[in-house]
Structures are given as C-alpha cells and as structure tokens.
Amino acid sequence: MRIHIHIFAIIICSISLLKADLLKPESSQFISYLHILFEWEQEPNANMYNIQVSTDDNFVNNILDANTSDLIYIFDDNQINWNSTYFWRVRPIYEDNSYGEWIDTFLFRIRSSNMGQNGVETYILDDELIYDGLTIMGDLSDDNRSIAFDKNGKEIWNDFNKNFIMNHINQYGQISGCSFNNFPENTGAVINYDNEYQWKGPENVYIDVHEVKSIPNGNYMGFIQEYEEGPIPLGDWTNLYRGLGYEADGETIEYPWYGQAIVEWDENGNEIWRWNPFDHFSMNDYDIYGGTWWNAYFEGQFDWMHSNAFYFDENESAIYFSSRHLSRVTKIDYPSGDIIWMIGMPSAYNTGNQNICTDLGFTWQHNVNLLENGNITLFDNGNLSGLFGQDATSRALEFRVIDNSYCEMVWEYTLPHWDTEQWDLFGPWMGSVQTLSNGNKLINTVGSGGHALEVTVEQELVWYADYNITEEDEDPGGNYRTFRIPSLHPNAYSVVFDNFNLIDSEPGIYLTDGNLKILIKNGSGYKQIYNYTAGDAEGWFDNILSEQIMIEPYSEIELQFSANYNSDMTNFYFEIEPVYHQYDAKNYIFNVYRNQITGDINSDNTVNVLDVVILVSIILGNGEETLNSDVNLDGTINVLDVVTLINLILS
Numbered sequence: 001m002r003i004h005i006h007i008f009a010i011i012i013c014s015i016s017l018l019k020a021d022l023l024k025p026e027s028s029q030f031i032s033y034l035h036i037l038f039e040w041e042q043e044p045n046a047n048m049y050n051i052q053v054s055t056d057d058n059f060v061n062n063i064l065d066a067n068t069s070d071l072i073y074i075f076d077d078n079q080i081n082w083n084s085t086y087f088w089r090v091r092p093i094y095e096d097n098s099y100g101e102w103i104d105t106f107l108f109r110i111r112s113s114n115m116g117q118n119g120v121e122t123y124i125l126d127d128e129l130i131y132d133g134l135t136i137m138g139d140l141s142d143d144n145r146s147i148a149f150d151k152n153g154k155e156i157w158n159d160f161n162k163n164f165i166m167n168h169i170n171q172y173g174q175i176s177g178c179s180f181n182n183f184p185e186n187t188g189a190v191i192n193y194d195n196e197y198q199w200k201g202p203e204n205v206y207i208d209v210h211e212v213k214s215i216p217n218g219n220y221m222g223f224i225q226e227y228e229e230g231p232i233p234l235g236d237w238t239n240l241y242r243g244l245g246y247e248a249d250g251e252t253i254e255y256p257w258y259g260q261a262i263v264e265w266d267e268n269g270n271e272i273w274r275w276n277p278f279d280h281f282s283m284n285d286y287d288i289y290g291g292t293w294w295n296a297y298f299e300g301q302f303d304w305m306h307s308n309a310f311y312f313d314e315n316e317s318a319i320y321f322s323s324r325h326l327s328r329v330t331k332i333d334y335p336s337g338d339i340i341w342m343i344g345m346p347s348a349y350n351t352g353n354q355n356i357c358t359d360l361g362f363t364w365q366h367n368v369n370l371l372e373n374g375n376i377t378l379f380d381n382g383n384l385s386g387l388f389g390q391d392a393t394s395r396a397l398e399f400r401v402i403d404n405s406y407c408e409m410v411w412e413y414t415l416p417h418w419d420t421e422q423w424d425l426f427g428p429w430m431g432s433v434q435t436l437s438n439g440n441k442l443i444n445t446v447g448s449g450g451h452a453l454e455v456t457v458e459q460e461l462v463w464y465a466d467y468n469i470t471e472e473d474e475d476p477g478g479n480y481r482t483f484r485i486p487s488l489h490p491n492a493y494s495v496v497f498d499n500f501n502l503i504d505s506e507p508g509i510y511l512t513d514g515n516l517k518i519l520i521k522n523g524s525g526y527k528q529i530y531n532y533t534a535g536d537a538e539g540w541f542d543n544i545l546s547e548q549i550m551i552e553p554y555s556e557i558e559l560q561f562s563a564n565y566n567s568d569m570t571n572f573y574f575e576i577e578p579v580y581h582q583y584d585a586k587n588y589i590f591n592v593y594r595n596q597i598t599g600d601i602n603s604d605n606t607v608n609v610l611d612v613v614i615l616v617s618i619i620l621g622n623g624e625e626t627l628n629s630d631v632n633l634d635g636t637i638n639v640l641d642v643v644t645l646i647n648l649i650l651s
Contacts, residue, residue, distance in 0.1 A: 025108035031109070031194065049068055050091050138480045140165050168481075193488050232255050241255075259304045331401075379444070452479070498516075515561065520576070524553060527550060598631065612649070
C-alpha cells in the first residue's frame with residue numbers, strides 16, 4: 001500500500017483549481033459492461049444533481065432521469081444493451097430547487113457480448129434462498145475469456161479482447177488471473193472492469209495460469225515452474241522409457257521433473273520471496289495411479305505436482321498450497337517456508353508417509369481456501385476415487401484441522417454423476433468452491449459442458465447455471481472458476497466537500513464552524529481501504545495529515561479537520577487513493593476561508609443595519625465586494641442578497 005506525500009509547492013504548480021466536469025464514462029469511451037458507473041465533479045453551491053441518460057443526443061428518449069445528492073450514480077436496471085450508443089449529462093440543483101446549466105454532454109458506446117454461441121442458461125429453483133449479486137466465470141476453454149452475468153443469465157460484463165481467465169476476486173473486488181494476449185507476456189495479471197491492466201508479472205517470466213493474487217502486504221504471489229532431474233520409477237510404463245535409452249530403474253537420476261514454486265513479487269515485478277518444492281518435498285512421493293508417468297513419456301518431462309491453488313493467510317502468516325498430482329494440501333509457514341502439515345492420501349498410495357487426515361479421501365483437488373472461522377474448503381475432483389471403491393465422483397468439501405494432527409469434516413456435497421438419472425457433473429479437472437456470506441456454497445464444475453451450482457448448508461440446490469462449454473471432442477467444459485460478486489465497480493466512491501461554494505469566481509470553502517468537513521462515500525458492494533493525505537499552505541490543519549480509513553459497502557465516513565487560523569485564507573489540498581484500486585486516485589486543491597458570519601458585510605463580527613447600507617452601496621457600484629457580500633450564496637450579488645440580509649437582521 002502507498003501513501004503519497006507531496007511537497008505543497010509542487011502541488012500548486014501541477015494541479016489546477018477544481019472545475020466541475022463529467023468523469024465516467026469518459027467522452028466517446030467504449031465499455032464492456034451494462035451496469036454503468038456515472039461520476040462527475042462537485043459543482044459549487046449545488047445541493048443535488050440531475051442526471052439524464054438517453055439513446056439520442058437531444059435527450060428525447062431518456063432511459064434515466066434521476067436526482068441524487070451524490071457525485072456517482074450506478075445505473076443497473078437492465079435498460080442498457082450491448083452494441084449500443086448512449087448519451088449522458090448532469091446539471092446541479094440548488095438549495096432553492098432551481099436548476100443550473102448542464103455541466104456537459106458525453107456519449108459512450110457498449111461493445112459486443114462475449115457469451116459465446118449458446119450463452120449461459122440459468123435456473124432459479126428457490127429465489128428467496130439465492131445469495132444476491134452477479135456471477136463471474138473464468139473460461140479456460142478454446143475461448144479464454146471471463147464473463148459476469150446476473151441470476152437470470154444476462155451478460156453484464158466481459159473481458160472484451162483480453163482473453164483473460166479470471167482465477168480470483170479478493171474481498172476488495174480486485175480481479176486476478178491470466179491473459180492469453182501475447183502469451184506468455186501477460187500471464188499473471190490484475191485487471192479492472194474497464195479491462196485495463198493494473199499489474200503484470202515481470203517480463204520474460206512465465207507465471208502459471210492457475211493462480212495469481214495480491215497479498216495483504218501490497219505484493220503479488222503466483223506459481224512458476226521449477227525443474228530438477230529425477231529417476232523414472234518402475235511401472236507399466238518402464239519399457240517405453242527404456243526404449244528411449246533411459247535406465248528407468250527407479251534410482252538413476254536421468255529425467256526432467258518439474259513442480260511449481262511459490263513466488264512473491266513487488267508492484268514493479270521484482271522477486272521478493274520464493275518457495276521451491278524441491279527443497280521441501282520428497283521426490284519419493286509421486287503419482288502412480290493417475291497416468292502422469294504415461295503423459296510424461298509423450299511430453300518429455302514429468303509433471304510432478306501440478307500445483308493449482310494457494311491461499312495466503314495473513315493472520316497466521318501461512319500459505320495453504322494445493323498440489324493436484326500429489327492429492328495433497330500443504331500448510332507452509334511464511335516466510336520461513338517450513339512445512340507445518342500435509343493433508344493427503346494414506347502412505348500405501350505412494351504420495352507421502354507424513355500425511356495427516358488421510359480419511360478425507362480427496363484426490364486431484366482444486367481451489368483451496370481458508371474461511372474466517374478457520375475451516376478449509378476445496379473442490380475434490382475425485383479422479384482417483386475409484387481407489388477407494390467409489391465411482392468417479394466430485395465433491396465440494398469443508399473441513400477443519402485440529403491440533404495440526406487430525407481433521408473433522410464439516411460439510412460436503414457430492415455432485416451428481418454418470419450413474420444417476422441426473423446429468424453428469426463429475427469434474428475431472430478445474431473446479432472451485434466459494435462460501436457465500438449467507439452460508440451457501442457456489443460450486444463450479446466442468447461436468448456436462450460446465451455448470452455452477454448454488455447449494456445451501458442443508459444441501460438444497462437453489463440455483464444453477466449451464467455454461468454450454470464443450471472442448472473439441474470432449475464433453476466437459478473449460479470453466480476454470482466461478483465467483484459470486486456483490487456488484488461491478490469496486491472503485492466506485494465519491495468525495496464531497498461541505499460548504500463548497502463559488503467565491504470570487506473560484507471554487508472554495510467558507511469554514512462556518514471552524515471545521516473543514518469531507519464526506520467519503522463508498523459506492524461499491526465491497527468494503528474498501530483508502531489512504532488519504534491532506535494539508536494546506538498556511539498550516540491551518542497541522543500540515544501534513546496522512547491516514548488510512550476503511551469504509552464498509554455502501555457506507556460513508558465524514559472527515560473533519562479543525563482549523564487553527566493564522567490568516568484569512570489558505571490553499572488546501574486533498575489526495576485519496578483506494579489501496580486495491582489505485583487507478584482511481586483523486587486529487588483536489590482549492591482555497592479555504594476563515595469563519596465568516598453570514599451577513600457580516602464589513603467583518604465587524606455583528607450583523608446590523610450598517611451591513612445593509614454597505615451592501616446596497618456595493619450593488620450600486622460605490623463599494624468594493626467583500627467575502628460576505630453574496631449573502632444567499634447564489635454566485636451573484638444583487639437585491640436578493642439585501643432581502644436575505646434584512647430577514648437575517650429581523651430574525
């Protein structure tokens with residue numbers, strides 16, 4: 001996380017005085033979502049704002065005409081369509097309910113849908129039990145895409161042409177994954193909903209497509225391949241390797257093995273930390289039942305681990321690490337790298353003799369996560385479930401580890417498979433499990449062309465989506481992971497300054513009670529952390545103030561800065577930045593004036609008939625305007641100010 005602190009003189013030179021303007025969507029901007037975030041700057045003297053959106057530039061066919069006291073408006077009532085052009089404008093509404101001039105008029109364009117040929121079909125089985133929000137899916141099929149849709153299956157967002165596969169959305173709405181554009185250049189990336197890169201991994205480094213995330217210290221973490229020579233074990237495949245000239249005796253070090261190292265990078269792509277599995281795992285542990293050594297013969301290298309997920313736990317400073325081909329989840333101490341425990345199959349299956357919780361019986365799992373209560377969830381693909389006398393079965397699991405030695409199953413859901421009368425949801429690869437705030441589980445499986453299922457704690461299926469994805473000559477789909485999100489636009493927030501007026505033809509603030517008040521509104525469905533810096537030229541506000549605040553979803557916080565006057569006016573600046581959405585930092589600078597008594601035209605700290613005489617003289621052109629001449633704060637000095645002043649005196 002970063003806090004920007006600037007020298008005040010530089011700020012004066014680099015930032016102009018605040019001028020109201022339309023901000024989002026930008027003029028002529030192309031966007032790939034239907035829930036539109038509108039944003040504009042604060043207008044001096046405005047009490048509210050009127051926003052209009054239309055299909056024509058004359059605003060005859062308005063699809064939105066609304067008033068708001070905020071500086072943002074999210075339009076999400078499904079009146080926006082793909083492949084369309086729209087116009088929008090905003091005007092201020094003053095305290096007397098009069099309308100100001102339109103700030104500006106912008107147009108924006110909606111790009112094309114990316115649902116695919118068959119689209120997504122959704123089925124609502126119990127609307128009251130569905131957890132609200134949008135569903136976002138990362139597709140690792142031939143299309144390589146990410147899409148978001150509502151509970152009815154309507155596409156709301158897509159990655160346009162990024163060929164981006166979402167693999168994680170954190171609690172602040174940050175989207176992580178991999179782009180296949182200019183592959184492998186853009187592997188390991190963070191984007192926003194405008195499909196702009198916010199972070200990329202280092203150049204010429206292939207980051208594994210399975211997992212990349214930001215971690216709480218502000219850095220990023222992902223997988224890269226590590227290689228070492230190892231033996232070819234004895235098995236049905238032995239003669240194949242001997243035919244190539246290898247000893248293949250289970251002892252001779254002669255064949256390339258690879259596994260996934262966990263690597264941490266800073267925001268500039270510099271490597272900070274690395275955990276190499278060859279330093280911690282035994283090469284005596286490997287798969288002998290899943291066909292990996294047969295595949296290695298054709299690939300010329302052995303995919304030892306096929307690690308596909310990790311979870312970084314800030315509280316315990318530990319990493320939960322999923323190794324698919326070892327059917328193992330490992331807890332690693334950070335930063336020492338020491339192994340705390342390993343969960344896997346019994347030692348008879350050759351994947352380790354130090355595993356705990358061998359009775360859980362998961363195999364070739366995906367998407368390990370740690371819940372707030374300390375429980376662990378994962379998607380058990382179940383590729384090797386036949387070893388335990390079961391049909392090919394996939395499960396969603398939640399369990400807890402007790403005393404680092406044994407486990408207790410908390411919840412499991414077995415997906416319907418081929419020998420039932422229902423559709424086959426067995427997922428031999430990929431898959432995810434998300435625990436929603438109401439306790440429901442959102443389960444992602446590639447079975448039968450790809451599905452997402454929402455299941456209650458009582459195992460009632462309340463909603464599901466059919467992705468209609470098929471890979472060439474194969475039935476299972478390519479939906480890598482699925483998440484439920486509260487909304488688009490986690491960067492939606494506004495900054496509103498109290499008593500923001502037009503003073504001497506420039507935006508500024510009168511301090512009516514000695515306090516500068518700033519209202520920060522989080523307009524997103526995510527809690528957000530913000531860094532802000534404030535200060536002024538004359539030192540009224542204990543220059544410089546730098547703080548961090550957290551605001552809950554759709555909530556607000558009022559900041560107050562108490563002034564210690566040493567002059568009549570100071571130049572004030574304010575910078576604010578969402579920690580996880582730094583692309584939407586905001587900067588302000590304007591004049592702040594000391595407390596003035598309304599109607600005190602001559603600044604003698606009293607309001608009486610003498611002030612009326614002086615105000616009339618100013619209006620007639622026989623006197624110089626003062627700070628308090630505009631008594632009704634409407635931006636002009638005229639007879640209405642005299643009427644307001646007389647009423648103040650009489651009251």
